Amino acid sequence: MTIRAALFDMDGTLVDSKIDWLAFRGEVDVPSDGRPLLAQLDELSEEERARGLEVLHRWESRGAASGEMIDGAEEILALLRGHDVACALVTNNSRSSAELVIERHGLRFDTVLTRDDGEVKPAPDLVLQALERLGVKPDEAVFLGDAHLDLLAAKAAGIPETILIATPDWMLEHIPAEMRYTAVKTLREAHAEIERLIGNNSSRR
Numbered sequence: 064m065t066i067r068a069a070l071f072d073m074d075g076t077l078v079d080s081k082i083d084w085l086a087f088r089g090e091v092d093v094p095s096d097g098r099p100l101l102a103q104l105d106e107l108s109e110e111e112r113a114r115g116l117e118v119l120h121r122w123e124s125r126g127a128a129s130g131e132m133i134d135g136a137e138e139i140l141a142l143l144r145g146h147d148v149a150c151a152l153v154t155n156n157s158r159s160s161a162e163l164v165i166e167r168h169g170l171r172f173d174t175v176l177t178r179d180d181g182e183v184k185p186a187p188d189l190v191l192q193a194l195e196r197l198g199v200k201p202d203e204a205v206f207l208g209d210a211h212l213d214l215l216a217a218k219a220a221g222i223p224e225t226i227l228i229a230t231p232d233w234m235l236e237h238i239p240a241e242m243r244y245t246a247v248k249t250l251r252e253a254h255a256e257i258e259r260l261i262g263n264n265s266s267r268r
């Protein structure tokens with residue numbers, strides 16, 4: 064396997080936006096049943112949905128404005144760039160929040176996909192769009208995320224290798240037992256996994 068692209072989730076993977084999604088679900092009164100929040104909000108009455116989206120925008124904007132880079136984020140992006148591996152950001156967050164995060168932390172991605180660009184994860188849409196824009200086949204990419212939604216979207220897009228970082232137990236419960244992925248506790252551990260994958264790249268040359 065030769066890695067030509069790394070696709071990253073944003074919140075909880077590269078940036079700690081300090082959003083407690085379980086608490087959020089409590090505030091907008093939707094259950095934590097493993098489905099994406101936006102799909103759940105779509106099922107509410109028009110009034111409840113409008114209120115839910117308003118709360119979501121407030122939480123996300125606050126998260127984008129005050130969140131911090133997770134330890135090791137700059138290093139893993141630098142490692143990939145140093146080996147000519149393209150980097151994409153694929154987030155269910157809004158474009159405005161993603162752009163604010165990118166600007167605040169001086170990040171650089173070859174392409175950025177947000178919920179404003181298509182169907183959110185766990186659908187493969189945003190992942191497929193990222194691969195197409197980068198001109199990379201699914202089996203030449205690795206996905207790095209922290210949620211079951213990241214893994215499900217990457218698998219649906221045909222990406223064989225996903226690294227899940229510090230995934231909470233309630234999310235792990237929504238991953239089918241037969242689905243393969245690499246679980247690590249920190250971004251530093253993910254860094255070591257990426258080094259191993261890139262090592263395979265060079266040995267093929």
Ligand SMILES: [Mg+2]
Pocket residue numbers: 072073074075076208209210
């Ligand atoms: Mg996340």
